[in-house]
Amino acid sequence: MAQLPVMENPWKLELINTSDGSHTIRLAGADEQYHSINGALQESLHVFINAGLDEVIDDFQPLHILEVGLGTGLNALLTAQNSIKKNKVVYYDAIEPFPLDNELIKGLNYTTLFNDTLISQAFDLIHHAGNEQYSNLQHLFYIRCFQQRIQELHLQSEKYHLVYFDAFGPDTQPEMWTEEIFTRISSSMKPGAIVATYCAKGAVRRAMKSAGLKVEKLPGPPGKREITRAVKM
Numbered sequence: 001m002a003q004l005p006v007m008e009n010p011w012k013l014e015l016i017n018t019s020d021g022s023h024t025i026r027l028a029g030a031d032e033q034y035h036s037i038n039g040a041l042q043e044s045l046h047v048f049i050n051a052g053l054d055e056v057i058d059d060f061q062p063l064h065i066l067e068v069g070l071g072t073g074l075n076a077l078l079t080a081q082n083s084i085k086k087n088k089v090v091y092y093d094a095i096e097p098f099p100l101d102n103e104l105i106k107g108l109n110y111t112t113l114f115n116d117t118l119i120s121q122a123f124d125l126i127h128h129a130g131n132e133q134y135s136n137l138q139h140l141f142y143i144r145c146f147q148q149r150i151q152e153l154h155l156q157s158e159k160y161h162l163v164y165f166d167a168f169g170p171d172t173q174p175e176m177w178t179e180e181i182f183t184r185i186s187s188s189m190k191p192g193a194i195v196a197t198y199c200a201k202g203a204v205r206r207a208m209k210s211a212g213l214k215v216e217k218l219p220g221p222p223g224k225r226e227i228t229r230a231v232k233m
């Protein structure tokens with residue numbers, strides 16, 4: 001499939017600092033960021049790596065991951081870091097209808113936080129990934145990125161072991177947190193696969209349950225009481 005033309009980002013974006021020193025991006029004029037202002041790196045590690053990747057990385061080879069909302073690429077970067085450190089093959093399918101422009105990407109301080117050439121290479125790879133073929137780092141971390149909204153993307157059934165669901169919050173994007181979207185996601189997951197998300201709203205958990213997922217609440221990162229992890233039965 002050919003790369004689709006890039007859709008215009010409906011939001012005005014600005015780079016900001018978060019409490020742990022890592023950057024994130026704010027939607028100007030809205031109370032919404034790409035990550036928690038209490039620590040972007042801390043949140044990504046807590047919600048997606050510790051409660052998601054760590055649960056499955058030793059069990060499946062190769063491991064197939066879907067991310068809804070690639071954004072800054074921080075979750076992908078931390079996943080690449082783990083894949084290489086643990087010598088595990090990961091196939092990462094990212095969805096991002098509104099890729100960040102180069103100036104914002106260059107401004108992000110994630111590679112300087114790690115000061116590791118491999119992390120810098122992973123960051124470049126992630127932000128240059130196309131949708132037709134996987135790009136890879138050390139034949140361990142493979143990534144491709146679909147520049148489409150999840151609503152319009154055909155997802156292969158029973159493919160993924162792990163889903164990072166990282167859309168903007170339900171107040172900003174209510175259309176993303178519906179039974180319909182979670183049913184599409186659930187169909188793309190293998191039985192026993194996990195979906196990890198930062199959102200723990202009751203309505204979101206109910207939408208996940210209606211989509212056939214078994215939902216559990218976990219303690220959240222600093223500034224957030226709970227997060228959600230769900231398993232496909």
Ligand SMILES: C[S@@+](CC[C@H](N)C(=O)[O-])C[C@H]1O[C@@H](n2cnc3c(N)ncnc32)[C@H](O)[C@@H]1O
Nearest residue numbers: 034069070071072074075098149150166167168
């Ligand atoms: C909370 S931010 C993403 C954070 C990201 N995972 C990161 O680490 O930077 C939400 C992301 O979802 C993307 N998005 C918005 N609408 C979407 C849709 N319909 N389908 C998939 N992704 C969408 C946004 O462009 C944005 O990058």
